[in-house]
Amino acid sequence: MASASLRSLTFGQKLLILAVLAFTIGPFAPLIIQSLAFRWAWPDLLPSVWWLEQRQISPFPLAWDYVLSPTSKVLEATVNTIGIGVAVSLLCLLICLPAARVLARANFRGKKRLEFFLSLPLLVPEAAIGIALLMIFTGLGLSGTYVGVIIVHLIPTVPYMVRMLTAVYQGLDQGFEDNARVLGANDWQVLTRVTLPMLMPGVLAGALFTFLVSTNLFLLTFFIGQGSIVTLPTLLFSQISGGAMGATAAGIALVASLPGLILLVLSDRLIREEAFALGIGE
Amino acid sequence: MTQLRLTDLSKEFSDQVAVRAVNLSIEAAEFIVLLGPSGCGKTTTLRMISGLETPSAGAILFDGEDMTSVPVQHRHVGLVSQRFNLFPHMRVYDNVAFGLSVRGIPASKIKAQVHDMLEAVQLSEYADRFPSQLSGGQMQRVAIARTLVTCPKVLLLDEPFASLDTSLRTEMRSFLKQLQRDMGMTTVLVTHDQVEAMDLADRIAVMFDGELAQLGTPQQVYHHPKSERVARFMGHSNIFECTVLAEEKIETPFGPLDASTNGAAAGRSRAMVRYEAIELVEPSDHSSAQCQINRLSGTVEAVEFLGAVTRCAVQVGAHRLVMDQPSTSVLEVGQPVNLQIHRDHIGVLSR
Numbered sequence: 001m002a003s004a005s006l007r008s009l010t011f012g013q014k015l016l017i018l019a020v021l022a023f024t025i026g027p028f029a030p031l032i033i034q035s036l037a038f039r040w041a042w043p044d045l046l047p048s049v050w051w052l053e054q055r056q057i058s059p060f061p062l063a064w065d066y067v068l069s070p071t072s073k074v075l076e077a078t079v080n081t082i083g084i085g086v087a088v089s090l091l092c093l094l095i096c097l098p099a100a101r102v103l104a105r106a107n108f109r110g111k112k113r114l115e116f117f118l119s120l121p122l123l124v125p126e127a128a129i130g131i132a133l134l135m136i137f138t139g140l141g142l143s144g145t146y147v148g149v150i151i152v153h154l155i156p157t158v159p160y161m162v163r164m165l166t167a168v169y170q171g172l173d174q175g176f177e178d179n180a181r182v183l184g185a186n187d188w189q190v191l192t193r194v195t196l197p198m199l200m201p202g203v204l205a206g207a208l209f210t211f212l213v214s215t216n217l218f219l220l221t222f223f224i225g226q227g228s229i230v231t232l233p234t235l236l237f238s239q240i241s242g243g244a245m246g247a248t249a250a251g252i253a254l255v256a257s258l259p260g261l262i263l264l265v266l267s268d269r270l271i272r273e274e275a276f277a278l279g280i281g282e
Numbered sequence: 283m284t285q286l287r288l289t290d291l292s293k294e295f296s297d298q299v300a301v302r303a304v305n306l307s308i309e310a311a312e313f314i315v316l317l318g319p320s321g322c323g324k325t326t327t328l329r330m331i332s333g334l335e336t337p338s339a340g341a342i343l344f345d346g347e348d349m350t351s352v353p354v355q356h357r358h359v360g361l362v363s364q365r366f367n368l369f370p371h372m373r374v375y376d377n378v379a380f381g382l383s384v385r386g387i388p389a390s391k392i393k394a395q396v397h398d399m400l401e402a403v404q405l406s407e408y409a410d411r412f413p414s415q416l417s418g419g420q421m422q423r424v425a426i427a428r429t430l431v432t433c434p435k436v437l438l439l440d441e442p443f444a445s446l447d448t449s450l451r452t453e454m455r456s457f458l459k460q461l462q463r464d465m466g467m468t469t470v471l472v473t474h475d476q477v478e479a480m481d482l483a484d485r486i487a488v489m490f491d492g493e494l495a496q497l498g499t500p501q502q503v504y505h506h507p508k509s510e511r512v513a514r515f516m517g518h519s520n521i522f523e524c525t526v527l528a529e530e531k532i533e534t535p536f537g538p539l540d541a542s543t544n545g546a547a548a549g550r551s552r553a554m555v556r557y558e559a560i561e562l563v564e565p566s567d568h569s570s571a572q573c574q575i576n577r578l579s580g581t582v583e584a585v586e587f588l589g590a591v592t593r594c595a596v597q598v599g600a601h602r603l604v605m606d607q608p609s610t611s612v613l614e615v616g617q618p619v620n621l622q623i624h625r626d627h628i629g630v631l632s633r
Contacts, residue, residue: 175367178334181354182361183381183432193384197371 034250035063063247081231088153088214089207092161100165119159130223144226152224157210168202208267232256283310284435291340300326302492311466315479318489324472333357360434364441366425368413375409381432399431419450439471510631513554524553535601541628552631559627560605565620578621
């Protein structure tokens with residue numbers, strides 16, 4: 001079916017799709033080339049010496065040899081990044097689900113102002129938040145700890161999540177929950193058997209988004225983590241802070257983009273299955 | 283079978299009174315229809331019975347037991363709403379089983395009961411479908427099955443036919459009526475459709491502006507409305523000024539008439555006659571005195587063919603009366619006619 005619809009596209013449409021593909025995949029090409037280069041100096045368009053030509057000297061691409069070795073801390077950073085990302089997503093959900101429910105269902109004085117207030121963290125520069133919080137967190141003994149980093153990651157993610165889940169909640173007719181209660185379900189049963197399953201596509205999308213934001217946060221992690229908590233973004237920045245783009249940096253950049261890619265594929269499948277179960281896929 | 287009583291039931295929302303001191307006694311196994319225009323408080327009343335809305339004042343009693351403060355999930359009522367609200371992520375089987383499984387009934391028992399119920403609504407072969415794969419009528423039957431399988435004390439229906447098309451509506455109406463008779467379940471249905479109300483109800487409770495305007499059998503409410511508003515809401519009628527002279531006697535613009543005065547006090551009032559209650563009679567000089575009662579003569583002024591009936595406006599003296607005749611009788615504009623209205627069908631309305 002996909003090929004049939006591809007053929008039915010006009011030349012212009014095909015050109016547009018090609019352009020989109022070039023823009024999305026394009027930036028990765030130099031990274032891949034760089035990570036496989038042996039020597040690549042300015043102004044050469046392509047590496048002057050490829051790793052493959054020098055495989056007698058290094059049986060493994062140099063960059064990847066370093067990236068995969070324990071000295072690079074890539075493994076530790078990956079585990080940290082994913083761990084923090086999961087924790088942030090779950091906490092964010094826990095905070096935002098009840099908040100979104102109230103924002104979507106209830107009417108109270110100052111609701112509009114509260115909604116604006118909730119998006120304020122997105123307007124204030126991260127550096128300002130980071131420096132201010134570092135002072136507070138140091139006083140509290142939270143700087144350089146996982147707890148501190150997780151809390152600080154909630155700052156830019158909560159506003160997005162609240163907005164997303166409010167929209168999702170608004171799409172859920174209260175009649176479903178009412179009917180469940182009339183049928184004898186208690187609050188917990190309503191939540192776990194009706195509300196959450198029905199909100200699942202939105203919740204999943206929100207959690208995925210939070211995870212991606214969290215795994216890409218550099219500045220806040222850097223400030224609060226105090227260098228003792230290494231994540232993929234901080235590792236990458238330490239490699240490229242000099243302005244040069246080395247082969248190892250390219251390798252780390254590629255590793256750093258992996259969690260997002262894997263999650264994207266996973267969530268796409270999950271959401272599609274969910275949508276099918278809801279009968280939307282038919 | 284549960285007897286249901288509402289005493290001085292009221293509901294105030296922040297800016298308005300939705301229901302004002304409604305008193306209603308519903309017999310066990312009775313089918314009551316709450317009828318009224320939108321915003322009259324009928325749905326709020328239903329939601330208060332279900333427990334989804336908390337009354338501001340008054341009480342709800344099931345078999346004499348006060349249920350006013352019992353939470354929704356412990357009331358054992360059934361609610362079928364306009365949009366059915368079937369759980370879209372559950373198959374038909376799980377939708378019907380929901381009310382049993384949340385009450386902790388063992389799976390083996392649930393299975394038997396759900397299958398029996400699906401059989402009763404003729405949906406056995408649809409057990410594995412998702413709601414989105416069903417037609418409107420099938421969704422409605424699942425919604426009813428899901429509710430009835432829990433054996434509710436009171437069945438509450440909120441405009442259950444509103445989202446169905448006309449032919450299906452009639453079919454589902456008789457299906458529901460049969461089911462209610464068979465199961466002998468105390469039922470309260472909310473609708474704004476008076477035809478639906480008269481078809482289904484044992485008794486109709488007409489509501490306006492949060493108040494109970496009249497309670498009675500469909501015949502009583504239709505033919506003997508207490509007020510002009512009920513008369514107009516239930517169907518077409520001629521409404522005219524009158525003066526009550528004595529019991530069963532009124533003076534009207536069409537002359538003195540015998541009427542059912544419903545105990546109205548002497549004095550100025552209004553009276554009503556349904557379009558179809560006016561009979562066309564042959565002029566006869568030799569008829570008995572009995573036949574001369576409430577006899578009027580006039581001229582056909584306008585004729586409207588409406589399929590089943592022909593609607594004619596007849597000029598009687600200085601005033602007009604509208605009447606419905608079976609469309610098989612042929613009437614022409616300008617034709618002189620003799621009319622008779624039975625005294626039971628002239629009702630004096632309270633102000």
